[in-house]
Amino acid sequence: MRPSAAPWFETWAEKGFTNQSVRQVVRVHTGGTRVRIRLSNAYGGTPLRLTGASIGRTAGGAAVHPGTLRTLRFAGSRFITVPAQGRVVSDPVTLPTEPLDELTITLYFEEPTGPATYHQLSMATTFRAEGDHHRSPDATAYTDTVQPAYGSWYYLEGVETSGHRALPRAVVTFGDSITDGFGATIDGNDRYPDLLAHRLITAGRPRPVLNAGIGSNKLLTDSPLGGDAGLARFTRDVLDQPRVGTVIVLIGVNEIQQTDEPVNGTKEDSPPVTARQLIDGHRALIRAAHTHGVRIMGATLTPYRGSAGWTSEGEAVRGQVNRWISTSGAYDAVVDFARALDPDGAGPIRGDLHIGDHLHPNPAGYRAMADAIDLALLDH
Template sequence: MLTGTRKTVLASAVALALSAGTTAVTVNHSTPRTPAATTSTASSATAWTAGWAASPQRASVSFKPNWSEAGFDNHTVRQVVRVSADGTQARIRLSNAYGTSPLLIERATVARTAKGASVRPGSVRELTFSGSRSASVPAGGQLSSDRAALGLRANDQVTVTLHLKATTGPATFHAQSFTDSYRAKGDHTTDTAASAFTEKTESWYYLSGVDVTGSKPPAPHSSESGAGHSHDHPRDRSGIVLFGDSITDGFASTPNADRRYSDALAARLKSLGKQRPVLNSGIGGNLILNDSAWYGERATTRFSRDALDLPGVGTVVVLGGLNDIGYRETTTQPTYHPAADITGRQLINGHQELIRQAHAKGLRVVGATLLPLGGSDHYGKHSAAASDEFNNWVRTSGAFDAYVDFDKALADPADPEHIRPSFDSGDHLHPNDAGYRAMAAALNPNAL
């Protein structure tokens, strides 16, 4: 729990920041680390940058109804994402990480999004895999497509369409997309109209990334011909991954509006003339220290796959631990149990492991304090004490290359144990759209 002294100091600090028109700032502890050399999963002549990403999960009925457990059988799945990097060419990454048999891709396309399940006429590009229109992704594996000529700018929406002709079985997916995905029977990969896509859910299936390459993208929507290839060039490691749980994933943000904190950060950086790719590797319900059937592998296990190994990434912002310390406090969610009795010290040890992994690969790692959780189903004497211990370590240890104080940035000045009402989605745990914008504003671009 917060002591009276800490409450007074914190309330004063937040009030001062708000009166100055700012939120909390990120504090640098050290000179930025030198990123590891850029690597490519394609030919040595091509340097790819991740423009969008989603973390794969095992099929489950978590959160909202979805198609993951039943899978697909002669369906076309159309999925909409928003990239945060420029390029003249694009490829997709597919994951069958939790499949029990090979995933057969009969046909795939990428296009500019129009509205909903419709795409812009003239923008559809057929994708190939090692030159073939069809492909097989092995059980437990992943696969990248060949490049397709499609000029993109940061914040463009992209539609990826997969025809899954054979029965897939349970599908590797990302449970909470906060963006509609669409399904049709048969092959509708080249359709520009939305009429065949009569079903929808808020999850992504098999799609784990969209990468871009090439310089000098065309003026937005000036031409959809796809003719004109630019020369590939080495990319720097400017990509930023936001890694964490449901708060990073964007829970309670407005659906189909791209208002997660990752979207807000990408928009903020672009408005400041500091445009960088911003990738979201959050999983709702995820834990730092333990695996979950519904909420993904533990953060220390999935960190490399979902963050460190994404192409073009140089910085990771880690926000996680509320579930580790908070699941034991609730009795209303059976999926949370059995919940381990995690201490602040154990949570610190888990983050030290993430720091070690990031630094071993030459990446900069920014730590984040946990948001206030007072009044939520994660709140109790144990979780409050563990949160205080962990947040104090983030602020004072110097273990991270930098840190951001989300706790102070979103705290209610009148009661710092709680999220400020104007930032609260209503469950006293997850921010609303304004809260996510406040999180993006709390990050100092120079520390990224």
């Protein structure tokens, strides 16, 4: 995401980094013998100079198991300049991994980066140290974390595993904050995509489950908080990912309930969205996926009755869109997330399945969503 003038919470993105090491922890869903990382300067106005990078197995907090720490190189060099609006991929390094292993990626920026390309909501702790500590397994120098502790990821676009196993095709989960995992446990890996990955592993069908959710994201329009519109970012965030087999789409509620946000940088409020506009947007995603040979699963829009943005008019639009998703046959498959969170059909998310705002699931709600997916429909 581009650093926003109106972020949900304070991050390091606006000022960027100078002579600082940034340590980020991610969990992988498939094992292998080698790993590499992808870095993005998608929203950078100037080239990004990376002075050093490393990867290793997480030892808890900001610590790394010393025997696993590997220096990352880019075309053989420890240094790399990422062009403005560009991306780079590291050389692979030997590092055996198993499904659900946690890996720590450390980036050292000696020179000022300027405002950072970042993902605002990580629901994972990111650590920062003054000076160059990218080769240190010790956590002592990493005394700074983002507060509040929702966390953000900086420049890190992805981690890829490869090696001795034939890798299955990936599942990409695409959507807004409910896919992103707002309301999940910090550092708990209990967003719905995490829990889906765990189900696949338990069932003997391990595969990468990529989280392409962005909090406050909209399908049709760019947003100061939610970044590029879903339609605009679908190719980059879904179709350009490695070995994508299936995408699960859950997006549209923000269009319905956020009607007072300026449109695409103007000072005018968003006009009420219609069901037809949202359906047309979903059809565009379906066409794009099919053009690339990707199976696409539609998810019914989740309830939000009782939340600050709920209106009866908006509820009618949600109902129309959900009927189309469920009955039109346009999607290759459907998962009924609305029923998973409102199993009795009462209207709102059931009280024990949301965080108190009647909009975002809690870990139990995310579990219900992951459990609602027919795993057989992901085999593609």
